[in-house]
Amino acid sequence: MLNACCQTIRAKVLSKVASNDLNLFQVQIKRLNADGWDDIHDLNINLQKPGISSKVEVEQFLTSPYTYMARLQVKYELQTA
Amino acid sequence: MSSTAAIPLNDVTTAPSSSDTTRGTILTRTLHVNITGSLANLNMAGPSGGTWRLVDGKQAGVFGTGSDLDSQTVTNQLRTALIHEVKLLQDHSTFPVALGVTINCVPPTEITDLGEKFAYTVLPQSKNNVGQTIYQCDANTEDGLQWRKDYPKWTSANLETEGILNVENNPWVFVHQDHPAIALLRHNAALIGCRIDDQPKIDMEWFKVSYIFYSYF
Numbered sequence: 001m002l003n004a005c006c007q008t009i010r011a012k013v014l015s016k017v018a019s020n021d022l023n024l025f026q027v028q029i030k031r032l033n034a035d036g037w038d039d040i041h042d043l044n045i046n047l048q049k050p051g052i053s054s055k056v057e058v059e060q061f062l063t064s065p066y067t068y069m070a071r072l073q074v075k076y077e078l079q080t081a
Numbered sequence: 082m083s084s085t086a087a088i089p090l091n092d093v094t095t096a097p098s099s100s101d102t103t104r105g106t107i108l109t110r111t112l113h114v115n116i117t118g119s120l121a122n123l124n125m126a127g128p129s130g131g132t133w134r135l136v137d138g139k140q141a142g143v144f145g146t147g148s149d150l151d152s153q154t155v156t157n158q159l160r161t162a163l164i165h166e167v168k169l170l171q172d173h174s175t176f177p178v179a180l181g182v183t184i185n186c187v188p189p190t191e192i193t194d195l196g197e198k199f200a201y202t203v204l205p206q207s208k209n210n211v212g213q214t215i216y217q218c219d220a221n222t223e224d225g226l227q228w229r230k231d232y233p234k235w236t237s238a239n240l241e242t243e244g245i246l247n248v249e250n251n252p253w254v255f256v257h258q259d260h261p262a263i264a265l266l267r268h269n270a271a272l273i274g275c276r277i278d279d280q281p282k283i284d285m286e287w288f289k290v291s292y293i294f295y296s297y298f
Binding site: 010013017019024026066071077 | 106110145148166233
């Protein structure tokens with residue numbers, strides 16, 4: 001009974017009601033259009049250095065520290081009643 | 082790979098207006114997101130690589146209203162938050178490759194040629210100081226307002242756990258009288274063949290309900 005009620009509520013009501021769990025808020029970066037972070041198939045394009053192929057430069061490409069920083073403003077509503 | 086904690090920079094609290102009692106408290110937080118690592122380290126980190134999140138236990142302090150409520154109450158409030166708007170104020174990437182950014186509370190709307198979806202994308206080695214609205218929702222839909230007014234504690238994720246007392250090795254559970262399933266049963270008395278309000282309550286607030294639907298239909 002409870003199972004059927006919950007499924008009905010989800011399908012008929014909650015599918016139209018937006019809510020978010022801010023306890024789980026997270027931001028994740030991924031590399032665009034690549035198999036993984038260490039994908040080097042388009043290294044020369046990404047580095048804008050055509051012909052790059054030396055092992056040292058590939059090593060440097062993979063092991064240099066990089067940073068992504070962002071300031072995000074989030075406006076949200078909490079039910080406090 | 083590392084990430085730094087969020088810094089709430091401002092906090093605008095609006096009391097519910099008297100003419101609109103269904104609205105909650107509206108707040109704004111500005112978060113500083115910082116993700117650092119080499120491509121090799123990010124790769125080794127696996128699926129969770131490149132992730133920034135609040136330090137465990139800091140969520141209530143950062144996103145809560147700042148009132149004297151205990152952390153468990155605030156945690157419950159955060160579970161049913163409604164995000165009105167997310168803005169990217171500034172960002173800076175030293176990565177030599179293009180990035181896609183996902184924010185788990187925000188639907189992805191930017192799409193690459195391979196069909197990957199992100200909240201937004203970032204060009205290689207770029208700096209952006211122009212604000213951009215990443216997400217905006219219509220918080221005033223009637224269904225949403227009514228649900229948040231009537232069932233502030235419940236979301237799609239906790240329907241089977243919030244206000245439910247499981248009894249091991251039994252096919253039934255105790256359901257709190259305020260649970261939305263009780264309202265559903267109340268409005269479908271003819272369908273289920275009985276009136277939920279005629280059933281005895283345990284401790285004046287818990288109904289005994291079978292978990293799986295057996296008969297009636």
